[in-house]
Amino acid sequence: xxxxxxxxxxxxxxxxxxxxxxxxxxxxxxxxxxxxxxxxxxxxxxxxxxxxxxxxxxxxxxxxxxxxxxxxxxxxxxxxxxxxxxxxxxxxxxxxxxxxxxxxxxxxxxxxxxxxxxxxxxxxxxxxxxxxxxxxxxxxxxxxxxxxxxxxxxxxxxxxxxxxxxxxxxxxxxxxxxxxxxxxxxxxxxxxxxxxxxxxxxxxxxxxxxxxxxxxxxxxxxxxxxx
Numbered sequence: 001x002x003x004x005x006x007x008x009x010x011x012x013x014x015x016x017x018x019x020x021x022x023x024x025x026x027x028x029x030x031x032x033x034x035x036x037x038x039x040x041x042x043x044x045x046x047x048x049x050x051x052x053x054x055x056x057x058x059x060x061x062x063x064x065x066x067x068x069x070x071x072x073x074x075x076x077x078x079x080x081x082x083x084x085x086x087x088x089x090x091x092x093x094x095x096x097x098x099x100x101x102x103x104x105x106x107x108x109x110x111x112x113x114x115x116x117x118x119x120x121x122x123x124x125x126x127x128x129x130x131x132x133x134x135x136x137x138x139x140x141x142x143x144x145x146x147x148x149x150x151x152x153x154x155x156x157x158x159x160x161x162x163x164x165x166x167x168x169x170x171x172x173x174x175x176x177x178x179x180x181x182x183x184x185x186x187x188x189x190x191x192x193x194x195x196x197x198x199x200x201x202x203x204x205x206x207x208x209x210x211x212x213x214x215x216x217x218x219x220x221x222x223x224x225x226x227x
Contacts, residue, residue: 004065004074007049011068012042020091029089033066033073036096043068043094050089054080061105061142066094076103076139097139104173106132109164109181110145117150119184124155127185133161137170148181158183 012023012030020030028044043066053059059077066073075094083090097103109131114120133146148164159182161172172179 004063005053007045007053007064007066009043009045009066009068012044015042024090029092031092031094033068033075033094033096035075036098036101038096041068041073045092047089050092053077054089057108058144061107061144063139063142064094074139099138102136102138104134104136105142106134107143108132108145109148111148111150111182113149113151117153117184119153119155119157120150122155123187125185125187126150127183128181129183130179130181133164133181134173135166135170136173137167141167141169143167143170150184153184155184155186 009031010028012019023030023044027047029047029050031043031045032040033043034040053062053064059080062077064075064077066075073094073096075096077092078095079091079093080089081091082088109128111126111128114126117124117126120126135143135146137143143166146164146166148159150159153159158180160178161174161181162178164181166172
């Protein structure tokens with residue numbers, strides 16, 4: 001079972017925009033807990049506590065245990081509304097789930113053992129096609145990251161999703177093809193001709209600048225003579 005992150009909340013008695021604005025004026029952030037075929041619960045949370053979670057990686061993939069009075073709810077953050085000007089949170093939605101719940105979440109790909117990758121040592125470049133992969137799993141089984149091992153990969157090698165180990169019960173949402181996550185690309189080679197062309201272009205630009213500078217000097221000297 002995934003680690004649950006604790007978050008404290010208070011009950012709200014009234015719904016609606018006016019009530020939500022009143023909560024924000026009082027220094028609280030309005031929210032709701034819904035789902036699992038149960039009645040929604042109106043809540044408010046401390047915006048400082050929520051900001052810590054939002055600013056940390058994995059806000060939408062972490063399981064939270066929200067304490068409301070004497071009750072506790074295992075939930076996932078499903079929506080965060082932000083102010084259109086200052087981007088501050090103005091409302092948060094949490095979803096209850098059951099043991100049967102399966103959902104799609106994006107999980108970050110972590111690349112390891114770059115020092116053990118011959119292709120990179122030879123000057124190749126890690127070309128990341130997908131920095132995150134959408135997976136389907138139960139909420140309690142969401143991995144923090146999935147790990148792509150670069151050990152032994154040569155220039156031209158490809159990392160497919162099938163080469164990345166996934167926890168039991170976790171699968172990519174795309175199942176009809178073995179899609180690419182990253183490749184070890186060949187280095188970009190600059191020829192001598194390209195270098196010479198670049199140098200000639202730089203010299204030409206420098207010459208124009210010098211001529212412009214000479215013209216400016218002559219103008220300034222001429223004006224001084226007239227005075």
